[in-house]
Each structure stands twice: as C-alpha cells, then as structure tokens.
Amino acid sequence: MTMKLRSFFYALTAGVVMLLLLAGGGWFWVNAHSPLTLLQEREVKNPTAAIFVPKQAPAMISLLVNPDRLAALQQVVVEPQKRGRAIAQFQQLENSLLFNLGLDYQRDIQPWIDDELTLAVTSLDVDRNPENAAQPGYLLIFTTNEPQAAQEQVYSRRMSADSADLVVESYQGVNLTYQPSNPGGKKVADDTESRPIPDTLTSAIVGDRFVLYANHPKVLRNAINTVQVADLSLAEDPDYQQLLQSLTEPRIGFSVVNLPALAAWISNQPIPNRESFEASKSLALTLSLTPQGLLAQTAIPRSKSSLEPITPVLSQPVGALQYIPAQSALAIAGVDLNQFWRQLSTRLEADENLNSLLNQGIAWFKSRWGIQLPKEIFSWVEGDYALSWFPRSDGPNPDWIFVAQRGKNDQAIDGIEHLDIVAQQQGLNVGELPFADRTITAWTKLVTAKALKNRQDGLLSLQAQVQGVHTTVGDYEVFATSIEAMDAALNGVKDSLLHNPRFQNAIAALPTQNDGYLYINWLESQPLLERQIPIVRVVELIGQPLFDHLRSLTITSYGVNQGVQQSKLFFQWVDQSSS
Template structure:
C-alpha cells in the first residue's frame, strides 16, 4: 500500500463523509427522541496532544465515520441509497488496496470517535537545501485497544510478506514499526541526489557545502496507550509526537494561540480545522524559500512586504456543525496582539440591492461599503500570493472587458449597498471560451463628488473610443457603451456593426451596470424572480449568524464550467474529492465582524439531497 493511499483515504473520511452526512443528521435528531450524538459533543481534538505547536495544519473529525454514514444514508432518497453506499464502501476500501485487509472486518470494530490529520512540519530535517519534505501524522482513536493492536500486527505482517523491509524501534516505552522503501527505490533516490563533480575548466571553483540527503519517504506506525494508534510518513514524526505527550508544553493542545482560537468558537461542532495561514501558504507554494516569509512581494508593494508584519502571523480555526441544510462552519481568524481593527457588521437582513440579481446568478457578492472592503482585502491578502491570485484573476478579466480600473473608478464611490453577480453567457465564443456576463448594482451615493465619479464613467468610455448613447429597453431608457465597426460584404452596401461593451441604468436609489443588453434586461426584470427568492440562498441567510457584513454565494453546478476555465487546478481538486463535488449544491460565506484581534465568519455548504 502506498503512503499516498493511506493519507488520501483518511482525508476523505474526515472531509467527505462529514460533508455528505449533514442532511441526515438533522433528520435523525429532529425525529428521534434519543439523541444520536452526545448532548455535550467533544470540542477539542484529543490528538492535539501529539501535534507540535508549530504545525501548519490540523484537521479533525470528532465522530465515528459510521455515524456519519448512517446519517447520510437516511437523508438520501431510497432510489439512490445503493449508489451512495457503494461510493462510501469504495472510499473506505481505497485504504486497503493490495493489502488483503477488509475495512469492515479489520478496522470498523475498533475505530473510535476521532480521526485527526496533521501536517506537523514544513520540512522534516529543516534543511531547505535538499528540498521540502513535510511531516504527516494521522491519529486514529480506538474503542478497543486490543483489536487495534491486532490490526497493526496484521497490517505489518502483510507488508513483510509483500517484501517490505521492516524496522522495529522502542522509543520511550512505545513500539514504533516502520517500512523502508525497496532497495531499488533507495538506490534511485541516492543516484538522483548524488552531487556532480566540481568543474576545473580554467580555474578551480570554490566547493560549496553538500546538502544532506532528504529523509527517505516511508511509512511508520505506533500504538500510544489505549486511546490512539498513529501513522506517519517517517519515524521522526512519531518520535516527536511521543515527545509532545511527555512534554505537553511542546504540543498544539497547550499552545496559547490554539486555546484562544478554540475559545472564539461558540457553536457545537463535530469537526475542527486549525491552520497556521503563512505556513500553509508556504506548503502550497513549494518554490518559495522557507526563510523568506517576511520578504515576499505583495500587491501593495511589489518589492518587499516589510518586517514580520502581523498579517504574516494569522491563525485560522474553523468548527463544523451539521445543519438541516448542510454543513455549517464557524470560523475565526486570529491576528497577534489584537492587530485587527474592530468593526461591527451592519446587516441584520439581506440588502435591497439583491433585488436586481436574477435567480440565474451563478456567483454573487453583496454587502455595504465596497470601498472599505477592497481596501481591507488588498492589504490583508497582499502577503499571500496564492490567495491574492484567486481574487486578482477574475477582477482582471472584468477590468479588461470594461476597460476600467475598477478599484479607482468604481469601488471608491460605493459607500452604501452593493451586489455583484456573474450570470451565464448567452453563447460561447468562437474559440470555445465561456465569457460570462456580469451585473453590478450599487446604492447611489449622496456626496456630489461620488456622483461625479459615476458620470465620469461615460467620459472614460468615450476616451476608449466607445460610443455613449441612449438605448430603449421596453418602457425604460438606459445608457449603452458601444463600439461601432464598419463592415462591407461582397456586393453589399457599407453597414455599421455595434458591439455593446456595457450598459448603465439608474433605477430607484440604485445604479445598475451590466456587460450586455441581455444581462441588463435580466437585472431590470429580476424583481419577481431575484436571487433572494432562490431556495439555497434563503437557507444560507437563515443559517448564518446575524448581524453580518453580507454574503458571498456560489451555485456550484452553474458556476463550475466557468470556474474550471479560470482555475485549471480546480479540476485536480475535483478529481480528488469527486464524491463531495458531485453532491455539492452551493457554498455561502459571510463575515460576522472583528474585535480584539479576531475576525469571525461563517459558511454554509449545501449538498444535493438535503432539505
């Protein structure tokens, strides 16, 4: 069995089963007088005692996967239960491919109430010269210590029969078993890392110190006490985990940041994620040196970000609860020393600007004070290149289409309500590229200088060679930005072709902008079938806490083709979590404000088949 298979399986158990089971949880608890879950569910992963305090990521499932599977099957329509059961069985059996082990016979009888996965370090030997090899740890709770130890013995017996070279080690009273890679693999790694001879062409070059070889990838396990069995990608990870138990101050469980993060979560939960944001960024971007986190180029400063900005020290923690509409997440982003500026979220209900977003909107963002929000985003995400690109890329596409500097020409005057939506395009371009339409609604500003900024948009359009003129749509006259081109076909008189680049309308107390006539028409007619009336959006607004700062809403099926086109790496993620993405219905995010260095927010992940 490959190491990748083990950790891929456990990740799926923690994430996919948790997500797929959300609807069934509500069904059982609401209808059964005997609570399926404890009235006081565990709030802190017990395995945090094994995880070092400097760990970049930890993800925990605080329930037995069998409970979640039961919930999901109950929530699934009867006609689909067989297919869902087969998918779940296939996920579980992926762990045991080519091992001769059976999940129901060898694992399920002893599996307990927690599965925790962690990236323990960015580099096992802390030597950037030989590349990064992160440390991975899986801690699995056991309800039957004897059976779980028998499982480990059977597991390693089958590895030995298959030809693996087993290594046994007794470390501080704990038995560690590891399997080294086959000799052929070790030889190939050594050959690949063998240093090249120095050059002596014209003169001797000074010899550089040789980098130590990176730790060899392997698989190791240990049974610690009567509560957990551990798996890791190197015995060193297990030795450090044992040290953390015997010296608790070294563990994440005793970390002040971790305990503070846990205390910020107020809702009951069945899952937990802990992320050291800058370390995760380094993990995702392998080309970035480990020692240069304070000197990264940013959106605000393309040269150097500055000295150890507090933005580079943030910690994200998220607790997951099962909701009648899906999986409800409560999130907190901590900044050191209370660096976050306090602000109270202003909204106790969805804003009026949403009435101009049609029900076909595949992606939308709504709230107030877009000028302030953009300023916070540009500063807060400047040091995180990977995340910044996710925002910059679609923004650049929209700027190129409208030929505007959106932050300066539009965002700066939006101090009231706003709503932005991506709607499906009427057609596909000649090269097969999807080009969605956009609708933007903003509350008309009261200051004269901001009103002049709106009028200045027409001047900018004219400077780009666009024609600005009235266009009648039903009983309403709007302003259209068009590009005129002359076209003469064979034996035909000269004709003018008008290509609409944008449409602007003033309606009530709002200014509307759209990238096409069809999009503007759908915005003007959205009152009777707006996004606010869509079932999934209503469920999100009733599930997420209030007051809040607005909503970011994604209809997965509708936006999927366009998102895959914009972000090709998304297809790889979908392949890894296929069962989840096939059932994903929508995702909604919201911010609950900030105080004393903590920014709070929430998310609702809705799945097909839930209420």
Template sequence: MSEKKRGILNPVIIGAAVIVAGGVVGYLYLKGVFSDATSPLASAKVVPDEALMTGMISTDPKAWGQLQQFGTPEAQAAINKGLNDFNKQMTAESKIDYAKDIYPWLGSVMFAVLPSDPNQPSKQNLLMVVGIKDKISAWNFSNKIKSQIKGQETDYNGVKILETTGSSGKTYSAVLNDHLVLAPERKAVEQAIDTFKGQPSFAKKENAASILSKGVDVQNTLAQIYIPEYGNVIQQLIASNPNSPPLPPQSLAQLKQVKSLVMGLGVDNSGLRMKAIGKVDPSLIKVEYKPTPGKVVAQFPLETIALISGQGISRGWAAVVAESQKNSQLQQQLDQYRQQMKTSYNLDLDKDIFGWMDGEFALAAISSNQGFLAQFGFGGALVFKTSDRQTAEATLAKIDAIAQTNSITVAERNVQGKTVKEWKLPSQEILLGYGWLDNESVFVAVGSSLIDVMVTNSNSLDGSESFKAIAGSLQKPNIGYFYVDMDKTMSLVNRNLAAAQNNPIPAEANAILTSIRGIGMTATQPDASTSQMEMLLALKPKTK
C-alpha cells in the same frame, strides 16, 4: 461462636469485594471507560509542538450517516462504490474488516502536519494519532496484524516502534498508553515518543488548549482543524516552498498577529456546513466592521446564477491608502495607479472611482440567451449604492466621454419610466448600459437584455426558493454573501462543453455535482478580536 465467625468472615468478604471491585475497575479501564483519549486536547498531548496544525476526523457513524439523507441515486452509488473499493483494498492487503477489527477500539483520529524535511520540502510530513477507547479490542487487533503482516520492532527511548511495509510504502507505529501513533517517517514517531515522555507538546502552544477544547459549533461534526499560531504557520509554509515569493516585512508582521484559527465541518438538514473562527489582534483590523443591510440582493433578478455582495468599498480603499503610509512599496504602486488614471483618463482614483462607493454593492452573473450573450449563456451586472450620487454621475459622464473617443456611441433609452444610458458598438450592438434603480442605487449591465431585466426585475433573487435555501440559513447580520446556484451553473457548463464538443464530465463526477443545490458563504465579526466565516454546501434531498 457466631460472633467470632462474623469477625473472621468480615475481612474475607471485604477483601473479596476489594478484589472483585479492582477487577471491575481494571476491566473498565481496559475498556476505556475512564479514558479521555478521544478528546482533541488529549491527543494533542502526544503531538510535538513543532506541528504546524492538527485536525480531528470523526469516527462517529451517526454523524457520517447524516449524509445519507442527501443526493441522487447516482451520487449515492458513486459514494458507495468509493467506500466499497476502499474496503476491498484494505481487505486484500491485510484481511482487515473495519467493522469487526477496527471500529470496536477506535476512539478518535487526529492528524498533525509537521514541518517538511529541508531536503525534501515538497514531501508532506504527517503524523496520525489514534485514540484507543477499548484496549482489549485493540490488543486483539494488534495480535491479528502481527500474525498477518511482517514487521520489525525496534526500541526508542523505552518504547517499541513497529516498522511495516505495505503497497504504499513503510509505516512506523507505536503505542503510547491510550494512543496509537503512525507515520510514514520514523522521525515523526520518535518525536511523538519524546513528547509523550515530557517534551513540549502541541497542546501547550499558546491558544491551543482553548481552540482544542472549544472547537467550532457545527451539527454532526465530521472534522475539525486547529491552527493555534496561524501567522507562524503561513510563514513556515512559505519558507518551505522555494517557489513562493518572499513576503514584505509589513505583511509578515501582520500575519504573525493572527493568533489562531479553528475550522469545523458538519452535516445538518441543509447539507455540509463549514465554520471558521479566527482570533486576531484588534489593531490589525483597519476597516471598521459594519454589517450590510442586505437590500442589494433584492435588486437582482431570479435568473441570477452567482453573486458576490458587500459594503463600503470606499472604506476598504481608505484603509489601503492608510496602510501605504507605512509601506513605501505599496505607496509607490498606488501613486503609479493614480498617475495613470489622471494622465490617461483625467480621473481622480481616490475621488472619482472609489470615493463615492460607500454603500452596499454586488456583482452577479445572470442567465441570458439574447444578443451577443447567447453564445455564452450569461452576462454580468453590478449595483452600487452611494450617498454621493452627484460624484457618481460626474464620474459616469467622464467615462461616457472616454468611450465616445473609442468609436462607441452613448445613447439614452427609457425603460419603464427609468432613463438608462447605453453604449453601442459601430455594429449597433449594445455593449452595456447603466442607470439608476432608485436615488442611491446605480447599476451597470452587459447586453441590452440584462439592462431590461435589471430595470424591470419583477421576481427578485432574495425571494427565490433557491436563494433562501442556500443563503437563508447563514449567520446574520453579516458582511455580504457569496452565492452560487449549482443547477443554473451546471446547465451552463454542460451546454458549453457540448457546444465545444469536448469530453463530457465523467459520470461519477457529474452525479456528485448535480446533487449540489448551491454554495453560500458569508462572514461576520462578533467582536473586535474575532472574525467568523460560514460556508454551506447545500445538498439536494435524497431521491428514490
């Protein structure tokens, strides 16, 4: 009897277990446990392949919360005010509470830029793709929206499209399994439905799957942008803008060889960091990549406000000359420049100007409150490193001779054992000067005060805390730096605005700008087909 009962009960128990398990699986499915809807690749599968580019915006509050470690109280207040105003506007229109109504089901947010309507080329055509991580919460939200906002549903290819009207105009939306698609134009939603039903998607474009899967490695990602066919995108954007001049066929051909570009923005302990990776045809790279030694930065003083450095101007010029052999228009322009330099100044453009600039170089803006620079608060300086000092000196002598024919006096002066040549105006004001810092480094500086600063330079830029904080964390080796000290820059801006008696910078904008410590940027080339760029918006630590 007991054996028979066990035989009868076993199927019942097994069946009940199957039903319970099925219910659990179904519940977990609705809760999004098995869904990959939040990945860039999954979202791109409902984006039409006509899209020029896509981007993902992070919905992770922890990533955005990292920004709380930066900024003055004024900057934090300005940001919080903006967020509060946005929430109030959303609540006023639809009584939506982001934390309660949207966040529980919001998995990801992708935006896609579609080609503009030829009849309205200036109007952006955007499609939003929102990943649904919790279908139950999304269902509850949908019911709440329908009860509050009047809309009209229509059918397209077996899918319901909801049309709603708000203060900003009409919005069209549709649910495609694990994704909600929205757009201000109905056609964009229809294209997304067609893609969902089997038409070619953005995810199937060449290079798309790779960049969508890998992205860019940044900490606490806030956003990523994906452009799998960079050259074609640029061509279409130019074609859609009637005011853009047509590109020469050679330039267009080069752009099309740029295979893909992906960019990422994140937050780390230094501030906001952006990285970009471009894949190109190696045959396009005309200038051989050589990382800079980085020594030229040390030849600029602590008072440096901003700097751009690099290496091998002569190699870049040689690449332009080589390219001109295939481009008659470019060759004609170069020949005109050569002729003008020869006729007007008796200078050989290839040899006298660019030929000896084969080492590192840097251009900088430097603080100064002396002489005629006092009215501006800064002046400029250049440093060139060269392996051909003889040609460089011969060129500078020719330029001195040209200056002397234009009422400028050229005189020598000794500064701490170094000979510098200075150009004096008829008023005896020193316009600029130049000299050799060592056997391979020649500098040119505007104003007598900067000449002395460049020669003496007891405290160099590369040893400053500001430069180390802003540029020190950028990837190395690299091709050089773009560097801005924001404190020194804002000091000049505020001073010049006050002197000009213009309206001051608005308080909120000023609060944001003064929370930025500086900007650093560089680039590198890890292999023949890859170019990388990195930029840091260095932010000041939060103060009480």
C-alpha cells in the same frame, strides 16, 4: 510489505477530506425516532489527538465522528435508488485509505475505532538535514475504546506479515513497531545523503486510547516527546486555544493550518525559516451538520497590533439584491465598497504575493475596460451594492450586472457621469435610448455587418453593438453589459435573489449581522466556472460526494472578535431546496 507511503499519505489526506464531505449527505429526512443523532448533537468537540501534534505543525485535519455513523446516516438520507452508489463510495474510500497499509477496514479497524481520526503533517523535513531532500513527517492517529482489539491488530498482524525484519523498539515506555529501511544490512547507494530519508511505516499504541501510525520512527518519537512535554504540544498553545474558543459551532470535522508552511509544502518551495505556529499566519476551520445542509466556520486571527473588535456592518439582506435576478450564477453583495477596498489594501500591503495578485486583477480590468476600479468606481460606492454573473442563452460568456446605491451622494452622481466620459474616451458612443417605461444610457460601438440574405447588392451595413447600459431606478444605479441583462435586472424585482426562497434558505444558517454575501448558484454556475477556472474541475473530483448534491454555496464574514476574523460557509443541497 512494499508500500509507497508518500502516495499513501497524500491519498489519506484526500480521503479524510472526502469523509468530511460525505458527511454532508446527512442533512434531511432524519426523524425524532432515528438512532442516528448526528444532526441533533450540540457538543463542541475538539481533537484530543492534538496532544501529539507539535505546535509548529504545518497542518492538522480531524474527523470527529465514527466513520460508521456517517455511513449509516448516508443510508438513511439518500434516496433508495441511490443507496447502492453511496455504499460503493464508502467502500471505495475505505479501500483506498488503507490499501497501502495492508489493512482491511471492516476486519482490522472497525472492531476498535472510536470517534476520532486525525492526520497531521508534523514537519516539512523529518531529519531537518539541509544536505538531503526534504521529507515531510506524517502522523495518523486513531482513538479507540477497545484497546485489546487494537493491540491484536497493530502487533499480531504486523508480526505475522513482517516477522523476518520487524523491529519492536521501546521508547519512553511505548513500543514502536516498524520494519527497518535497510533490512539485513543491505548496502545502500553512495548518493544517499542527497535523498530524503526512506519512508518506514511505524505504529504504536499509547495508553489505552490512541493508535498511532507514521511514515518514520522519528515522527513517532517526536510525537511521544510532544505529549510528555506540554509546552511542545499544539493542544497547549495559547494561539491554538484562541482559535478553538472562537469556533463555537458543534462539529464533525476540524482543521488548522500554518499558512506559510502549508504553502511551502504544496508548492515545493523552501521551508520557512521559522515553522512556528503563529496566530496571524494560521487558519482554522470546522464542519458541522445542520438540518438544511453543511456549515463551515472559519477563524483567521488578525495581527497582534489590531485586536480591537470590528462589528458587522449589516443587520439585514442588502437592498441592491432586489435588482439581481434569481437565475444569477454568482452574486456578491455588501455595503461601502470604498471602505472595504481601503481595509483590504491595508491588510495586503504586508503580503507581497497576494498584493501582486490583486494588482494584476486591477490591471486586467483597466486594460479590458479602460477603468481604474479603485478611483473610478470603488471611491463613490459608499452605500450598498451587488454584483451578478448572469448566464447568457446565446453564448458561453456571461453578462455582468452591477447595482450601486447612489442616494443624494454628489460624489456618486459625479462618478456615474465620469464613467460616461471614460466610455467616450474608449471610442464608444454614449446616448440615451427608450427602454420599456424608462430611458437608459447606452455605450455602443459601430461595427460592420454582412447584408441581409434578401439583399442583392452585397453592401455592408453598420450596426450599433451594445457594450454596456445603465439607468437610475429609485435610489440605485443599475449597470449591465447587455440589453438582455438590463431587462433581467429590472424585471428581477419580481423574481430577484432578495425575495427568492432558495436564496433565503441559503442565508438562513448564516449570521443575520454580517458584512455581506458571496453567493454561488452551483447549478447555474458550474459550466461557467469549469470553463473560466480550470482548477474547479480538480476541486470537483476531490469533493465529488459534496458536489453531486450541491445547489449553492454562500459565504459571509461577520466581524472581528477578540482578534479573530470570523466567517461562515453554507452548502445548500438540491433535495433541501426543492422540498
């Protein structure tokens, strides 16, 4: 059987992610008499297959529910006219996952698979030989409650297909089955030492519970060594256990990654000198189903030197959101932007790449607007604030709305006046204009324009082009990049995010005590994000089952507990919000 195993395992990674995303279809219309209980389960499951994964593994991702239950749930919750498409999605996914293995899901896997599927990148180089190209090690683990049926599939079908060259190797009491990379003693090329070791699909059954596949016998031998020596296993690692304890939501999916090693793998960069699992360099994520949507919980450990708890700063939604229109494509809200910036800068000092990326963003803003964000805006915003990306009906580029609490803070008042001075230094005219029942400050630029059609003299006229406006409303200063955006902000008090039922649904599953929100209105922001950030199209392609139903995404962090930074992401569905 000819297989392109590397392509298979890349496809498998995307497939497992898609299974988790397809699970997000299960959010609605499941009544108390339904045999499908995924939405009612409260068990906190952990990947049992982690006992085979070394603690230095770059990445592990697990599906913690039987795929058939997800498929059945999808059929219950999807509208009748869309069920055919949902069935086709699952069948296409099953075929793409197992095609290169020569397996058929319904025939070869469904009779014995239980409730866990785990995929791990166990090493960035299987043979750790610097003289040849790096070959990652991939390990795929199924759990089974039908060991006899699993044995028949793993051995009987492979024996019938590959009996001519099949090898059955006994290792530590476990039979490894594989086809040698050089069957029949065929001569290999002289430059083999410069190439990665060949992919060789290897399978094994361990005990009566686990079915393992790998892309080389060495990967399975290492997995067996790992399970027999507890100190080698990810499951027994104290840092890994700390992550598990901090993730308390019931879950259908779990993932943990070693960030430096994973970044090296994705970017094809040199392998880190130390591929060890270190809490300060790791990220864990769970996915859970709720009646309202799909909830993700993340854990990012802080460094060992900063284990003191950090309490969330908010206990209710940010007041500045009352001036953010409900139609906003994107909104960010929080409190004390000055302190947040100081904390972020301190944390990124040790990370050269992220620090450089942040500085590039600051430099771009200065070149575009002539404003030094940290000094001229962040420094005086110590109350609550909100930032909005507001779509325009007359052009592709959105408007911006920024709201900051000013109160009686002299520093805030001075900071706002200083922005008018900066605008003048940029060659803009600063003046006051009547607007509805108030006066606004406008930053304008004089530009030439063609004469009106009914003018016969062909003379050019001067027009004042608005670059930005701001005004004081109660305890807040509202900034906008156009008159239209300012009008939407001031009228937004009647139809603002703060009072919008869809936004209230979007934050209902998130902790009441938090550090603020990042809210993406997917229905409004999709065209803008696709145009401004091309990689969004790639993400959409991978997660199509999710984005087909997505209305909004809301993200919040809620402090540091026992040295772990905790955050949640909530995916709100169109059907739920329109019900």
